[in-house]
Amino acid sequence: MSRFLKKSIWIFHLNTGSCNACDIEILDVLTPFFDAERFGVKLVVSPRHADAILMTGPVTIESLPKVVNAIEAVPRPRILIAMGSCGVGGGIWHDTYSTIGGVRELLKILEKRGIVVDHVYYIPGCPIRPEAIIYAIGLIKGLVKKKAKMKVKTAE
Numbered sequence: 001m002s003r004f005l006k007k008s009i010w011i012f013h014l015n016t017g018s019c020n021a022c023d024i025e026i027l028d029v030l031t032p033f034f035d036a037e038r039f040g041v042k043l044v045v046s047p048r049h050a051d052a053i054l055m056t057g058p059v060t061i062e063s064l065p066k067v068v069n070a071i072e073a074v075p076r077p078r079i080l081i082a083m084g085s086c087g088v089g090g091g092i093w094h095d096t097y098s099t100i101g102g103v104r105e106l107l108k109i110l111e112k113r114g115i116v117v118d119h120v121y122y123i124p125g126c127p128i129r130p131e132a133i134i135y136a137i138g139l140i141k142g143l144v145k146k147k148a149k150m151k152v153k154t155a156e
């Protein structure tokens with residue numbers, strides 16, 4: 001992970017079609033109770049100032065052009081944090097007519113347009129727990145270790 005992220009992570013919150021419950025949990029971690037700012041987390045108003053995009057919700061077809069523009073505006077190295085079941089996999093909306101799904105489908109579209117995302121983090125949950133957001137911040141900053149690892153099953 002880049003050295004500058006150990007100091008602070010400036011985040012742009014991007015609602016790509018969320019029901020708003022995950023977004024409320026983001027506000028929750030910024031309150032004095034969870035106090036994410038003690039880890040150097042700061043919400044910024046423009047993706048041009050951000051290190052990372054915090055994405056909530058499935059990506060709706062309506063929001064897609066704006067989502068792509070916002071991600072492209074983030075300086076590299078770009079970090080995308082997909083939040084909640086919807087952000088991670090589209091949630092219950094994954095195959096509905098008005099969404100493209102979750103971050104995986106979004107990454108495919110970005111790749112086709114030549115927009116590189118350097119790091120992707122997934123925070124599942126519906127809605128996501130504030131503790132999980134704090135844990136993800138710790139993971140990005142290298143303060144905690146990953147608790148899960150991918151297992152690839154091979155055909156026998």
Ligand code: SF4
Pocket residue numbers: 017018019020021022056057058083084085086087091125126127128
């Ligand atoms: S994961 Fe759940 S709480 Fe979050 S946006 Fe989707 S439906 Fe709403």
